[in-house]
Amino acid sequence: MLNRQYNCFIGCESEYKDAQTVIFGAPFDSTTSYRPGTRFAAKAIRSESFGIETYSPYQDKDLCDILVMDSGDLDFPFGNTARVLDMIEERTAAILADGKKPLMIGGEHLVTLGALRAAVKKYPDLHIIHFDAHCDLRDNYIGDQLSHATVIRRAWELVGDGRIFQFGIRSGDRAEFEFAKAHTYLHKFDLSTFEGIADRLQFKPVYFTLDLDVLDSSVFPGTGTPEAGGIGFNELVNAIKKLKDLNIIGCDMNELCPVYDPSGASTAAACKILRELLLAIN
Numbered sequence: 001m002l003n004r005q006y007n008c009f010i011g012c013e014s015e016y017k018d019a020q021t022v023i024f025g026a027p028f029d030s031t032t033s034y035r036p037g038t039r040f041a042a043k044a045i046r047s048e049s050f051g052i053e054t055y056s057p058y059q060d061k062d063l064c065d066i067l068v069m070d071s072g073d074l075d076f077p078f079g080n081t082a083r084v085l086d087m088i089e090e091r092t093a094a095i096l097a098d099g100k101k102p103l104m105i106g107g108e109h110l111v112t113l114g115a116l117r118a119a120v121k122k123y124p125d126l127h128i129i130h131f132d133a134h135c136d137l138r139d140n141y142i143g144d145q146l147s148h149a150t151v152i153r154r155a156w157e158l159v160g161d162g163r164i165f166q167f168g169i170r171s172g173d174r175a176e177f178e179f180a181k182a183h184t185y186l187h188k189f190d191l192s193t194f195e196g197i198a199d200r201l202q203f204k205p206v207y208f209t210l211d212l213d214v215l216d217s218s219v220f221p222g223t224g225t226p227e228a229g230g231i232g233f234n235e236l237v238n239a240i241k242k243l244k245d246l247n248i249i250g251c252d253m254n255e256l257c258p259v260y261d262p263s264g265a266s267t268a269a270a271c272k273i274l275r276e277l278l279l280a281i282n
Helices: 038-051 081-097 111-122 151-159 174-183 233-245 265-281
Strands: 021-026 068-073 101-106 127-131 164-169 185-188 205-211 247-254
Touching: 021 038, 021 081, 038 068, 038 101, 038 265, 081 101, 081 111, 081 247, 101 111, 101 265, 111 151, 111 205, 111 247, 127 151, 151 164, 164 174, 174 185, 205 265, 233 265, 247 265
Parallel strands: 021 068, 021 101, 101 247, 127 164, 127 205, 164 185, 205 247
Antiparallel strands: none
16 A cells, blocks of 8 residues: 655645545656656646645636545666666556556656556556657657657557547657558647547546647746647646546656746646646546
8 A cells, every 4th residue: 555645746635545546756757858857847746736726717626525645756766767667567557456546747758658558458448648749659769669759659559559549749750640640540739629539439448648748838848848839728728627528547747847947837837737637537
């Protein structure tokens, strides 16, 4: 059984035995291809969360009305990507085995692969919803198959064709977009086509992965690989609200890099997005 953290995300103070959802941090950024620093995201989010309220006017719900435990960060070995992914898989599998929903705070996007490995073992019919600026469909990045630039390609190897739905994508090489045409449902630039996803995936087990650089970099500069264009905060929150109509079995939020936004605005946005995500899936 996991122990509750005292320095936790606001309103997430339930004991493990009672919790419906269990938060854990994955402070890993060793394969970051541009600007590192996402390993500090979970700590920054917890600290800054006390600048927001537990109540959401967007959903008329309060974190105090649901049972969420913040179990703190995993303690990763430096320089051992394979072991990091194993540790994430082990933590995710333990939470799922106890009938709870895991919510992981990255870290870079590769951390999603560890969680997906656990999720697909419990839910062989797993489907994935992916919000991101980047395709993340490279087979390798500078010769390495384990990278935040390859994570969705590795996810495809787990679930196969027709089970990955990508939204907000506006960056990638030509081969990635060609691969997506054959193997995933990729929707470029915004979330305008997300509306009908609930009907399509009704009753299917769904894992939701949110790369925060899906947001316009003028709104959210605190990320390691910023991309011009993208969506606004309200558009993202409105899409997250629709997750309540899906069978979300687990999720993650990643790629906040707090050092690159000294104003703290990006971290504050991440806090509110996490609040909305927790309320939508519980």
